[in-house]
Structure formats: structure tokens, C-alpha cells
Amino acid sequence: MSTVESSKKIRALTLKCIGSLGSGHVGGSLSIADVLAVLYDKYMNVDPSNPHMEGRDRLVLSKGHAGPALYATLCYKGFFPEDWLLTLNKLGTRLPSHCNMLLTPGVDMTAGSLGQGLSCACGLATGSKILKDNATIYAIVGDGELQEGQNWCALMYAADKKLDNLIVFVDKNGLQIDGTTEEVMDIGDIENKFRAFGFDTVSINGHDHDAIDKAIKNARLHKGSPSCIVLHTVKGKGVSFYETMGAGVHSTTCTAEQLQKALEELR
Ligand SMILES: Cc1ncc(C[n+]2csc(CCOP(=O)(O)OP(=O)(O)O)c2C)c(N)n1
Ligand SMILES: [Mg+2]
Numbered sequence: 001m002s003t004v005e006s007s008k009k010i011r012a013l014t015l016k017c018i019g020s021l022g023s024g025h026v027g028g029s030l031s032i033a034d035v036l037a038v039l040y041d042k043y044m045n046v047d048p049s050n051p052h053m054e055g056r057d058r059l060v061l062s063k064g065h066a067g068p069a070l071y072a073t074l075c076y077k078g079f080f081p082e083d084w085l086l087t088l089n090k091l092g093t094r095l096p097s098h099c100n101m102l103l104t105p106g107v108d109m110t111a112g113s114l115g116q117g118l119s120c121a122c123g124l125a126t127g128s129k130i131l132k133d134n135a136t137i138y139a140i141v142g143d144g145e146l147q148e149g150q151n152w153c154a155l156m157y158a159a160d161k162k163l164d165n166l167i168v169f170v171d172k173n174g175l176q177i178d179g180t181t182e183e184v185m186d187i188g189d190i191e192n193k194f195r196a197f198g199f200d201t202v203s204i205n206g207h208d209h210d211a212i213d214k215a216i217k218n219a220r221l222h223k224g225s226p227s228c229i230v231l232h233t234v235k236g237k238g239v240s241f242y243e244t245m246g247a248g249v250h251s252t253t254c255t256a257e258q259l260q261k262a263l264e265e266l267r
Helices: 003-019 026-030 033-043 064-076 082-087 117-131 150-160 181-185 190-196 209-221 256-265
Strands: 058-061 137-142 166-172 200-205 227-232
Touching: 003 026, 003 033, 003 064, 003 082, 003 209, 003 256, 026 064, 033 064, 033 209, 058 064, 058 117, 064 082, 117 137, 117 150, 117 166, 150 166, 166 190, 166 209, 190 200, 190 227, 200 209, 209 227
Parallel strands: 058 137, 137 166, 166 227, 200 227
Antiparallel strands: none
């Protein structure tokens, strides 16, 4: 199956997961489906039958509210059965609304309190350097999330320690909860800010699988500094009525009727 087919599957499973609750973080989950598809189809050195495999690659989904997209990906890759997706955030579930590394096979870092994931990724990348296990540590942060100061402390550390096994994706969808990132607190030129902090940085269309593939390949080959891939994305991508909702798509409904319409579009 092509990565494009995989991303459709991931979007469909994400919405089935959120649909089981009736509402949730639709927008920021759909915007990262493409990078997850390319990453897990082509790059992540992980083993669904042994989620704690020594030396595995790690993904820190720092924007932990997009957990359903990661759950959909892990389910699709065989980490757990599909019926788990229908237990999202219910009592006793292994799939809480925000990622929890103690509950879900394949989830390598607990997240949800925005701003902390990059620091965790720095720790994992440092650990991997010490162990010399050749793992690559990936992190996905939101653009609104970059308003949290702790990120910039982590970036400074990553560059100073030359963590070239760390690849940071910024999901630049231009929206956060209450509006556009410009309206709430303008984060400016993300690409040049990462570059100024010492990252090897590129900006790409975050829905173009060839561009994502090339950017990851280059970042993995790059030595001497950490890398950043700024993904220009559309919040709610893949489903027409979610793509055009604006900030409202951050957390919104996924009724049985909406789910059916969305699944038709994703066929
Ligand atoms: C420390 C912290 N403050 C506030 C929140 C509530 N919150 C959840 S998602 C979100 C908006 C995040 O925007 P962005 O990072 O752009 O996410 P995306 O657009 O990718 O969904 C906020 C403020 C949180 N989870 N953590
Ligand atoms: Mg955003």
C-alpha cells in the first residue's frame, strides 16, 4: 500500500476513534496524518510485537491532544486491535484523550501539557547517544505550542549538544484553540527561528508525501546538529467540512452522520 493510502486509512481510523466519543481533537489529528503515514511506513524502526524493543526509534507527540491520530497509526501498524479505538477516553481505556506512555503500546512519551515534549525528546536523544544505539528520536510540536517558553530552552540544549539524532516536526497549521496563531500571539518566522537556534531546517508542504519523505531522508543523513522540518498543513485536512471550519475544528463534533460523510470522502 502507498503512503497516501496509509494516510487515508489513518484519517478514517482517527475519525472512527473520535466518533466513538462524538467529539474531540479532530483538526490537529487530521493535520498530522500524512507525516505519521510516511514516518511509520518508511522510517520508524519499531516492532509492534515488541513495543519496548531496545534501540527502537521514538516518537514524542508533544501536541498530545492529537493522540487519536497516533492511536490510529499504531493500530494500523498492528500494535493493538481496532476495537481499542472505540474505547477512546472511556473508563478503563488504554487510549486516553492525551497520550500516556504507561497505557498504550507504541506510545513512547506521555504528553498533553503543551511545551514539554521537546525537553523529553532531548532526553531520549541524549540517552540514545550515551547508549550508542543508533536510534532516531522524532518529535511533533504544534505551532501554537511553540508559544510555550520551555520549547526554546530545549532547542538551545539540542543544538548545544549536537543532537543530530533528533528530528523535530512543527505542524504549522496556523491555528490554535481560540484563533489563528497570529491573532493569539504571533510566533513569527518559525523556520528562521529554528535555524537561528542551530537547527538544520526546511519548510515543506506537510501533505506532500514525496516532500515529507525527502525531508526525513535528508534530516537522517544530516550530521552535527539537530533537524527541524516545518510542515505547512491544513487543520482538519482530508475532510472538506473540517478543512473549512477555521479555529472551530480544533475540538469539534464527529457525529455518526459526519463520520459517514467523512469516510465517504476518504474512500
Ligand atoms: C500547557 C497547556 N496549556 C494549554 C493547553 C490547552 N490546549 C490544548 S490544545 C491547545 C492549542 C494548541 O495549538 P497547537 O499547538 O497549534 O495545536 P494544533 O493546532 O496542532 O492542534 C491548547 C491551548 C494544554 N494542553 N497545555
Ligand atoms: Mg496549530
